[in-house]
Every structure is written in structure tokens, then in C-alpha cells.
Amino acid sequence: MVVDCKTCPLRKAEIFDEMTEEEIQFMGTFKVGETKLDKGAQILMEGARSPQLFTVLRGMGLRYKVLPNGRRHVVNFILPGDFLGLQSGVMGEMKHSAEATTTMTLCVFNRSDLWTMYRQQPQRAYDLTWLASVEEHFLGEALASVGQMDAIQRICWGLVRFFDRCDGLGLVSDEACAFPYRQQDLADAVGLSLVHTNKTLQKLRDRQVLSWQDGTLRFLEMDVARQLAMMEEDSAETRPLI
Structure with missing residues (x-):
């Protein structure tokens, strides 16, 4: 209906x-x-x-x-x-x-x-x-991140921003949200090769900053991720719904 x-x-x-x-x-x-x-x-x-x-x-x-x-x-x-x-x-x-x-x-x-x-x-x-x-x-x-950030910073910026949007929509539970995209999609969003994206994600997993598995994005150290992304946590600005 x-x-x-x-x-x-x-x-x-x-x-x-x-x-x-x-x-x-x-x-x-x-x-x-x-x-x-x-x-x-x-x-x-x-x-x-x-x-x-x-x-x-x-x-x-x-x-x-x-x-x-x-x-x-x-x-x-x-x-x-x-x-x-x-x-x-x-x-x-x-x-x-x-x-x-x-x-x-x-x-x-x-x-x-x-x-x-x-x-x-x-x-x-x-x-x-x-x-x-x-x-x-x-x-x-996004242009500033691609032009001025290294690979770890770019990926953290993109994933933290996505997570914050999901949080405002009520789609986050236990510091995790759905992320049903391919690594190629993330690579194409942050201007990196697929190989570079894969290696960077592995570094973030090894450092216990975040994990992305079976379509679920989970932050293990959100404060660290925000620091890497050069983002501060602030109250989300409400937006109109059309």
C-alpha cells in the first residue's frame, strides 16, 4: 500500500x-x-x-x-x-x-x-x-578530502560521514549500521584504486578502528576515526523532508 x-x-x-x-x-x-x-x-x-x-x-x-x-x-x-x-x-x-x-x-x-x-x-x-x-x-x-587527505583519512571521512547520516535516521545500533556497498563503490567515492582501498581498510581493521563485514559497518574506536578524518562530533543539523 x-x-x-x-x-x-x-x-x-x-x-x-x-x-x-x-x-x-x-x-x-x-x-x-x-x-x-x-x-x-x-x-x-x-x-x-x-x-x-x-x-x-x-x-x-x-x-x-x-x-x-x-x-x-x-x-x-x-x-x-x-x-x-x-x-x-x-x-x-x-x-x-x-x-x-x-x-x-x-x-x-x-x-x-x-x-x-x-x-x-x-x-x-x-x-x-x-x-x-x-x-x-x-x-x-568531498573535494577537499580527495585533494588534501591521505588514504586512511579519506576512508575514515567517508565512512564516518555515512555513519552520522545513518545515526540521524535511526539506522544505527551498537555502533554499527548497514553498509551494503562494494569496496569498488567506496574506492570510487574517495578517489582511490580498489587495491589501495582494500589495503587501507585492512590497516584500519588491524588498528581496531573499524570493521566492515557482511554488509555491516562497525566502529570500534569512533573517537580515533573522527580524529583521523579531522571531523569533530557535533549535534546533527536537522533538515527538511520533501
């Missing part, structure tokens, strides 16, 4: 801002349905003009860009609550691709209704602008 916006389970996560009754009612009309995807399914394709926008209700995926020589760079990992397709909605076509890493359920919105949001719900439209700004900030951090 399609999830009603009034009873959306994502709204219970502490990471998301509270919504007014008016906003909930509008989102109920903005949402046109849901789609379920199998593992490996394409969500959005670079260069495509998708007629739909999506919010991830369940599951995980990744955004990536393929270079002309066939090499791939993972832009970021997709988690529940992420809004997908804004590039297509504003720029006319996608500038990167997105695919499902696990089975996923997506809330579906018509791209043609996006401007209705700007006219009727300016606060919701501002939320979209805020999300785009946060994405820009993240890409700046």
Missing part, C-alpha cells in the same frame, strides 16, 4: 524538521505514487530528462558520474529521505546518474508540479534551495 504522508515513517527520524499540517496536506497532493526498485536498477540516467522526481522512502543507492574514458566517480551514497532528480527539474536533464544498491521504495512526484510548489508553498520551495546548498557544501568537503 502507498504510504500516506500523514503517517510517513521518515517523519519520526530526529534528523528531519517538523512539518506543519498545511505542508503535510500539500505533500499529500504533490506525491503521485510510489515505485519499487530491485537491487541494481537505474533510478536516474545522466543526460536524461526525467518526468519524475523522487524521495527515498526505503533502501540505499548511490549517485555517480561516468567519464568519457569509462571511469566512474561516486558522487555520494543515497539514503532514506534523500530527494532525487532536482537537477532534471531545474536544468532540464540529469548531470549524473543514480542507481539502487538495495531494493528501494521511492515516493514519486511529477516534475511538472515543481513550479506549483514554488507558487503555493514558498517555504517548501526554500527547503529545496536549502537542500541544494547543503549538497554544494558536501561536494566542497
Whole structure:
């Protein structure tokens, strides 16, 4: 059954801002349905003009860009609550691709209704602008990590950041969360070769900083991981849920 916006389970996560009754009612009309995807399914394709926008209700995926020589760079990992397709909605076509890493359920919105949001719900439209700004900030951090950090620092930065996002979504238990990705996906995200990524993960396991086994990421020494990643623990900033 399609999830009603009034009873959306994502709204219970502490990471998301509270919504007014008016906003909930509008989102109920903005949402046109849901789609379920199998593992490996394409969500959005670079260069495509998708007629739909999506919010991830369940599951995980990744955004990536393929270079002309066939090499791939993972832009970021997709988690529940992420809004997908804004590039297509504003720029006319996608500038990167997105695919499902696990089975996923997506809330579906018509791209043609996006401007209705700007006219009727300016606060919701501002939320979209805020999300785009946060994405820009993240890409700046990612570029700095690739350009200025060594392999151990990069991998710690990427995994700690992913863990913190999962924590805000209530997906962490006993310092562990699901990480259903391949080592190649992590390598493509932090700009390392697969061999270098494998050796670096082994060093972190040997130092008892973290473990990644059978799709589960566990931090054994989170304080050490944060120091290596040059990240401080701070209260997570709440974000809008579209």
C-alpha cells in the first residue's frame, strides 16, 4: 500500500524538521505514487530528462558520474529521505546518474508540479534551495578530502560521514549500521584504486578502528576515526523532508 504522508515513517527520524499540517496536506497532493526498485536498477540516467522526481522512502543507492574514458566517480551514497532528480527539474536533464544498491521504495512526484510548489508553498520551495546548498557544501568537503587527505583519512571521512547520516535516521545500533556497498563503490567515492582501498581498510581493521563485514559497518574506536578524518562530533543539523 502507498504510504500516506500523514503517517510517513521518515517523519519520526530526529534528523528531519517538523512539518506543519498545511505542508503535510500539500505533500499529500504533490506525491503521485510510489515505485519499487530491485537491487541494481537505474533510478536516474545522466543526460536524461526525467518526468519524475523522487524521495527515498526505503533502501540505499548511490549517485555517480561516468567519464568519457569509462571511469566512474561516486558522487555520494543515497539514503532514506534523500530527494532525487532536482537537477532534471531545474536544468532540464540529469548531470549524473543514480542507481539502487538495495531494493528501494521511492515516493514519486511529477516534475511538472515543481513550479506549483514554488507558487503555493514558498517555504517548501526554500527547503529545496536549502537542500541544494547543503549538497554544494558536501561536494566542497568531498573535494577537499580527495585533494588534501591521505588514504586512511579519506576512508575514515567517508565512512564516518555515512555513519552520522545513518545515526540521524535511526539506522544505527551498537555502533554499527548497514553498509551494503562494494569496496569498488567506496574506492570510487574517495578517489582511490580498489587495491589501495582494500589495503587501507585492512590497516584500519588491524588498528581496531573499524570493521566492515557482511554488509555491516562497525566502529570500534569512533573517537580515533573522527580524529583521523579531522571531523569533530557535533549535534546533527536537522533538515527538511520533501
